[in-house]
Amino acid sequence: MSRAATAFAISLREHARNYVLLGLLVVLPVSFITLAFAVTQDGQIPVRTLVDGEMTTVMRGLPAVHGVIMTPITSALIAGLAGLFLMHEAKDTDGRLVSVGYRARQVVAARFGVLAAITLVVTGVSVGVLLVDFTPEHLWWFVAAMLVLSATYGLVGMLVGTVFDRLAGMWLMLILPMLDVGLFQDPLFVQSDPDWWMTLLPGYHSVRVMVDVALTTDVDAVASLGWAVGYLAVVAVLTIALFYRKTGLKRD
Template sequence: MGLREYARTPVLLALLLFLPVYFVGIFVYVLPASEMAITVPGDGQRVVATADLYGVLLIPLLAGLIGGIAGLFLMQAAREADGRLVLAGYHPAQVIAARIGLLVVASVVATAVGLAVLAVGYVPQSLAVFVAASVLAGLTYGLVGVLVGLVLGRLAGVYTMLFVPMFDVFFLQNPTVDDQLWLATYLPGHAVTELAVDAGFSGSVALDPFARALAALAVVGALATAAFYRTTRVR
C-alpha cells in the first residue's frame, strides 16, 4: 500500500528518478578537468579528480535528500492512515516496520540510480561500503524527515529537507574544507560522509565512521519510531 501511495506522488517519483541523474550528470560530466588534494580517512592525503570527488559526495547527499523528503511525506500520510490501520487490526509494530521499510526502499533506489550515472565515469574503490554508507545516509535523513513532519507542514518541510542535507553533506562535511565548523561533527551526515569518501577513494576503509553512523541511525531511529508510534495510538 505504501509503495502504491509513493508511486501516485509525482514529486516523489521525480525526485527518486530524475534528481540523481540531473545532479550527478551535471557535476561529473560538466565540471572542468582538474584535481585537488583531500584527506581520505583510511588512506591519508590523496590527489583526486574534482569531478570524481563531487560525484562521490553527491550519492549520499542525494540519498539523504530523497530519503528526507520521503520521510516527511510518510509522516504526513501516517497522521491520516496509521491510526485507521491499527483500528483495522494491524499491530503498531507492523505499521511502523512497513513505514521504515519504505524509507529503506527509497534510499536503495536513489543510491542505485545515482551510482549508475556515476559509474559511467568513476566507480568507488570500496563499492559495497560506499553503497552501505549512501543507504545509511538516506535512511538517517529519512528518519530526520519523519521528525520534521511532526512540526512542519508539507511545503515548509520540503524546503527544510532540501536545505539541511545539502548544508550538512555538501558544505560542512566537504573534505576540501580546511577548517570544519564545530557543528559539522554533530550533524547526521558527518559519519556517513566520512565513510563514503573513505570508500570512494580507498581500498582499506576505517571502521570507526561506520560504527558512528550506526549509532547516529539508532538515535534518530528511536526518536522516529516513537513519533510513528504516536501517530498509531487510538484516541
C-alpha cells in the first residue's frame, strides 16, 4: 500500500502541473455556469420531470434550468479530459513502474485513486459555483448525481485515451459532454420522451436525477440514480480491463 500511495502522490503532482487542466478548472465553471445565469433572460419554461412517480411537465425559471444543466456539462467535460490525460500518462509510464517492482494492482489503485480525487475536486468546484446563483431543492442528492456523472465521464475519458491520441481525444471529450448532457438530456431541447438511443448515453440517468432534485420539492428519481451507478460500474470494469491491456500490465 505504501507503493500505491507513492504512485498516487506522484501522479497527482503531475496532474497538478497540467496547466491545461488547471486552467479549465478555473475558467470553465465561471464561464459556463455563472454566465449561464447572467445571460439567460428571465422567464418560465416547461420541464418534463418525475413528480409523484409520473413524468409531468412543470414550469420553472429559465435561468435555473440553464444553470442546472451547465453544471454537469462543466464537470463532465473537465473529468473526461482528466481521464484522457491520465490514460496517456499511464501508457507511457506504468509498464516501467512494474519493471522496477510495483505490482499491477498497486499501479491500478494509484491511477484510479487519482481519477477519484480529481472527480471530487471537479464536482466540488462546479457545485460551489452553482450555489452562488442557485441552490438545488435537494442539494446532496444533486451532489451524488454529479459525482456519479463526473466519475463516469472520467472513465469514458480513459476509454477514449486507449483508442485516440491526445489531440483527437481532447476534441472528442470536448464535444461528447456537450452533445450528451447539453443537447440530448437538456429539458430546454428535449420536451418529450427521449429516443431509445438517448437512454444509452452516459449522462441520461444522472441528469434525470439532477433535474428532479434541483427543480422539484420531492425526490422521485432515486431509481435513476441506481441505474447511473450501475452504468458507472459497467464502464469501470471495461476501463480497468482496457487499462491492463494498453499499459502492458499483467494481473496479479
